[in-house]
Amino acid sequence: MTSAHRSGSGSGTDEEDTTLPMRFLRRLLLPSDSPTPEGAKRPAGGADAAALKAYMRGRHREMQDRVFQYVVARPELQTPLELAPAAHQELCIRQMSALVQDAGVRPLSLMAADPAQYFAVMESVGWIDISLGIKFGAQYSLWGGSVINLGTNKHKEKYFDKIDNLDYPGCFAMTELHHGSNVQALQTTATFDSVTDEFIIDTPSDGAIKWWIGLAAMHAKFATVFARLILPLQGEGGEPADMGIHAFVVPIRDLETHAVLPGIEINDCGRKIGLNGVDTGALRFSSVRIPRDNLLNRFGDVARDGKYTSSLPTINKRFAATLGELVGGRVALAYSSVVILKTAVTIAVRYALLRQQFGPPKQPEIRLLDYQSHQHKLMPMLASAYAFQFAGAYLIDTYSEMKKTNNDEDLSAHVHVLAAGMKSYITSYTAKSISICRESCGGHGYSAVNRFGSLRNDHDIFQTFEGDNTVLLQQVARDLLKQYEKKFKGGTLSVTWNYLRDSMSSYLSQPNRVTARWEAEDHLRDPNFQLEAFRYRTSRLLHSVAARLQKDMKTLGGFGAWNRCLNHLLILAESHIESIILARFIEVVKSCPDEKTREVLKLVCDLYALDGIWKDIGAYRNLDYVAPNKAKAINKLVDYLSYQVRLMARELIDAFDIPDQAIRAPIGMQSDAYAKYTQYVGL
Structure with missing residues (x-):
């Protein structure tokens, strides 16, 4: 350190310099309007907020x-x-x-x-x-x-x-008191009466009460009711035939008076942790008759004489087709969760850029975001918000393509797995991140006006409805195992798993001991290395869990083996989704037409990728994919990239382009953050 640096630090002696690593501290603890710390470069002249905003x-x-x-x-x-x-x-x-x-x-x-x-x-x-x-x-x-x-x-x-046009407000009555994720086990029945040409909807027990039904408590006039289709006398020995779960349109309130219709009981499910603007209700049906035409009959129909027909040969195929058509709800939740993550990160980062606290002796206090610990909390989260935004756009585009093609089974299967995985992964990440954002804002984060409480409470249920996250990850894992089996039987891989098409053998071979030690920055920031690392981890997880399942099935059976490997399967599914998100981010960076914007996005993408590798560095070390010296280099680079992203944090946040009226938190406004704070709290 030069004498000029020492005199500018406020330190008195060389002894203090050796006691405190001042070069490191000065790099981290400079006010944000000070010159760029030694050795740090803002990419290509820094972020152009207008160009970033236009691209986003x-x-x-x-x-x-x-x-x-x-x-x-x-x-x-x-x-x-x-x-x-x-x-x-x-x-x-x-x-x-x-x-x-x-x-x-x-x-x-x-x-x-x-x-x-x-x-x-x-x-x-x-x-x-x-x-x-x-x-x-x-x-x-x-x-x-x-x-x-x-x-x-x-x-x-x-x-x-x-x-x-909202003349027919309605609700979606699938979940029951005793059954949510296991839709095939729903108990509500729809029995066909051939004499009157009607279905009779019944709730056979308290456990079959339709529960957590949004809009049912106050405003819905109709319900799509999911029930077991029962055809009397058409089973073996003249017994009733259960044709599996079907969907029926059931009027629940009078269109003119809004009175609850006969045979239907509606109750409010009570105050919830969040989302109390949604009237969530419980529905019970007692011999409620509806016309035969109220069966939603795309995948199965009942004729006037009671004969059942379907283009799909089995109950399981009809059930899968039915649920597959409802994937749009999961797409919406994944996308909405990204919006909430961006909002929480915006509030936390803007506050961290504004709030000053402590600093070097006899110098102005520094901003929270100049502390390495704060950068470590928020900058990878900011990078993830960018990654998820691009992944969410990809999910919507793929879903839109599926709706246009309508008959592409491979694409439909791809969207189903993609929506299940992204909904689970993104909502879980966002739920954890909101709490971190709240903590990073100290006492102000605990104020209701700054919204972290409402964001956390309103978002928390995203992890549960439209499919419990743990259940959805198992669907992803199950699909990966099917693709793995097809690969080794010479079958064709679906688009979900196409990155194994040409490289399964290399992923399952032993890692190269030379590249495992490479630690140069250019190598670590190479998107090929980053994506290969994500995919290698996924491939090894898939290979090992397949072997475990095969072994355990001999003694425990299919269900027992699955349960014993469940944690392994969940990690596999998350790893696969992370690979898809990173691949999409890399594609977006490459396709960005503006050079400066592309360089900024590349920096953010590098942070997302390397932070992901570092967070699971134990797995990479166990697989001998990353040697100790390389692991140390990755850790250092993540810290440095977090610092570089911090230099552009304001522009990156502004590029989300969320209006102040939507942010609403006084500490998260784009300007004059404290100006109206006292008004918000009633002073």
């Missing part, structure tokens, strides 16, 4: 702004900080009615014409109120989506327009 801006941003600004301009439609559940639920239905019936937004039409535009509208609705976003999803993705995707033309002609 979705192609439907004008529609998003129109929807959001419509509500912002009407104070009576804005959600107060504190609101009783009943009032919150009424406000959400007024907000939805205003957007649909006054502003002319047609969500179901958007979904049919361009799913990406529908999801863009969902993002802006979530900015207004997450409860409103979930209510929108229940009405259009679930109730509307089930009628359109599981029904036939007669159902579309009868229901589409009235669902679209």
Whole structure:
């Protein structure tokens, strides 16, 4: 260290320099408006906020702004900080009615014409109120989506327009008190009466009460009810035949008076941890009769004489096809979770850029984001938000392609696995990250006006509904094992697992002991190394769990072996999804047309990739994929990349382009963060 550096540090003696690693401290503890620390370079002159924002801006941003600004301009439609559940639920239905019936937004039409535009509208609705976003999803993705995707033309002609314009508010009655994820074990029955040409809907026990049904408690007039289709006298020996789970449109309230219809009991499920703007109810049916035409009969139908027909030969295939058509809900949740993550990270990073605390002796206090520990908390999270945004866009584009092709079984299977995995992975990551963001903002993070409490509580259920995350990861793992088996039987791999098509052998061979020791920065920041590392880990996990299952099945049977390997299987599924996310991020970086923006995104992508490797460095060490010296180099580089991303944190956050009225947290505003703080808390 030069004498000039020593005199500028506020230190008095060389002895102090040896006691404290001042060169390192000065690099980390400089105020953000000080000269760039020694050895640090801002890529290509730094981040161009306008260029980044333009690149991140979705192609439907004008529609998003129109929807959001419509509500912002009407104070009576804005959600107060504190609101009783009943009032919150009424406000959400007024907000939805205003957007649909006054502003002319047609969500179901958007979904049919361009799913990406529908999801863009969902993002802006979530900015207004997450409860409103979930209510929108229940009405259009679930109730509307089930009628359109599981029904036939007669159902579309009868229901589409009235669902679209909110004349027919409805709900999605799948989950029961005793059964959620195990949909095939639902107990509600729909028994065909050939005399009256009707189905009779019954709740046979308390455990079969439809539970956690959004919009059921107050506003829905219809329900898509999932029930066991029973055909009397058509089973063996004249017994009733159970044809498996089917979906039925069941009116639950009078269209004119809104009175609950005979044979139906509706109760509110009570106050929840979050999302109390959604009226979540319980439904019980007692001999409720509906016309035969109310069966959503795309995959199975019952004729007037009671004869059952289907284009699919087995109950299991019909069930899989039915659930496959409902994947849009998982796509929406994965995408919405990214929006919530971006919001939480925006608040935390802007606060960390504003708040000053401690610092070198006799010098101004420094900003929180200049502390290495703070960078370690928030910068990889910021990088993940970018990675997830690109992955979410890829998921929506792939889903949209699937809806256009309609008959591509491989693509449908790919979307099913992709949606299950991304919904699980992203929502779990976001749930943990919100708490870290709250903690990083200290006492101000605990203030309700700064929103971490509501974001955490409203988002928490994302890990559960539309499929429990642990169950969804098992679906991903099961698909990977099927693909693995097909590979070794000479079959064709699906697109989900296509990166093994040409390289399974190399992934399963022993790692190269020379490359395991390479630690140069150029090598570590090479996207080929990063992606190979992610895929190698996944391949080894797949190979080892397949061997374990084969061995354990001999003594424990299929279910017992699966249960014994369950943690291994979950790690495998997460590793696979991480590989897909990184691959997409790398593709986006390569395709970015602006050189400066591309360099910035490359930096963020490097941090995402290397932080992912470092977090699982034990696995790479156990596999001899990374030698000790290389592991140490990765750790150092992650710290340095976090620091470099910190230098551009403001621009990276601003590029999310979330309006201040959507952020709402006083500490997270783009400017004048403290200006109205006292007003927010009523001082």
